[in-house]
Amino acid sequence: MADTATAQEFDILVLGGGSGGYAAALRAVQLGFSVGLIEKGKLGGTCLHNGCIPTKALLHSAEVADSARSAEKYGVKATFESIDLNAVNAYKDGIVAGKFKGLQGLIKAKGITVIEGAGKLTGENTVEVNGTTYTGKNIVLATGSYSRSLPGLDIGGKVITSDHALTMETIPSSAIVLGGGVIGCEFASVWKSFGVDVTIIEGLPSLVPNEDASIVKNFERAFKKRGIKFNTGTFFDKVEQNDDGVKVTLVDGKTFEADLMLVAVGRGPVTDGLGYDEAGITLDRGFVITNERLHTGVGNIYAVGDIVPGLQLAHRGYQQGIFAAEEIAGLKPVVVEDVNIPKVTYSEPEIASVGLTEKAAREKLGDDKVETQEYNLAGNGKSSILGTGGIVKLVREKDGPVVGVHMIGTRMGEQIGEAQLIVNWEAYPEDVAQLVHAHPTQNESLGEAHLALAGKPLHG
Structure with a gap:
């Protein structure tokens, strides 16, 4: 300094x-x-x-x-x-x-x-x-x-936050992650790759609950395939710890045990x-x-x-x-709403999104004013080379601009730059459909999705 x-x-x-x-x-x-x-x-x-x-x-x-x-x-x-x-x-x-x-x-x-x-x-x-x-x-x-905790949940010993998780000197054989949002899912992803038996506990009905429902469905399927366990829809009640590890009890009486627990319930x-x-x-x-x-x-x-x-x-x-x-300085900069700020969850698979989810769009615009399109990465050459599955989902105001882009798959966070431009510049699918996307790249998946939403799918 x-x-x-x-x-x-x-x-x-x-x-x-x-x-x-x-x-x-x-x-x-x-x-x-x-x-x-x-x-x-x-x-x-x-x-x-x-x-x-x-x-x-x-x-x-x-x-x-x-x-x-x-x-x-x-x-x-x-x-x-x-x-x-x-x-x-x-x-x-x-x-x-x-x-x-x-x-x-x-x-x-x-x-x-x-x-x-x-x-x-x-x-x-x-x-x-x-x-x-x-x-x-x-x-x-x-x-x-x-890093926040919950009332009655003290940090210490075998109950840690992300700050402590970054300085660990040994890898646990098992871990409980309290919180299925971005931070919790990223650490769960790391630890699973490091050979840890991981269980996520999330009180809300799904993991990454702020993402589009289609993305959530694909994400949970991918985590299950990787062997990452999770329990959703029931909130935490208490934790007990001793020299051997932690025992976590949920409000419904269900219990989980592991070497340690990461508290990832927000900041x-x-x-x-x-x-x-x-x-x-x-x-x-x-x-x-x-x-x-x-x-x-x-x-x-x-x-x-x-x-x-x-x-x-x-x-x-x-x-x-x-x-x-x-x-x-008096330059009158343009206000950027939070909904139009890109988000990425850097787990495996990655989630990248910007704009309105389908649910939020329907609530804001009305059910009859929303169109959606999903493009499966199975049709994308570079994704096949990388061995990843996933989707690109577009949410559009009917006869209007794209208001949401939601993606899941290995390295899909790298596509969020173009997605942000599409949403923030209120581009129409027809506008994006005429852009040339290099082949073979995962970026093509964005182009293919917009071609389909514009009514002229290339491979569909």
């Missing part, structure tokens, strides 16, 4: 150096503002050090392990021996260290003043750090989130004790309430990222950080 600041007055003070905070800082200096960036930990925040980057490194190690196991299927004679977790961690930590060093260099090169320490909002234009008061004509709150906002209440900022269950332009309603104070209700995604934080800086 850069040297502690000597200047105490800035055009913009950013409280938090994670995805949203450092994006706001970088865009602000581009726009000619002086910026103070306050961070008590490491620049990059959860995403770089305890979230996106290290978890995806683990997922890549898991993919390599699965490839080694199935090598003979592709005509390669190889023997899978074991997972060397120390080496996996060294690989993961090396990726994080490299990105951290690069970010530190970038922040320093751009002339952003880094203020080390825990900041507390003390007024409409002031933040106190280690006894020193810093002033900002504008303030951007970007204090991020933490809470880091706002407690930071002076937000005292400054008059409205909080709801700890989240900072803003208007659509990310203003808190107090002075020149904005909020971005995980502390703002909605999707808790690094790229949403980036976008909001850039938005806040441009809003302060």
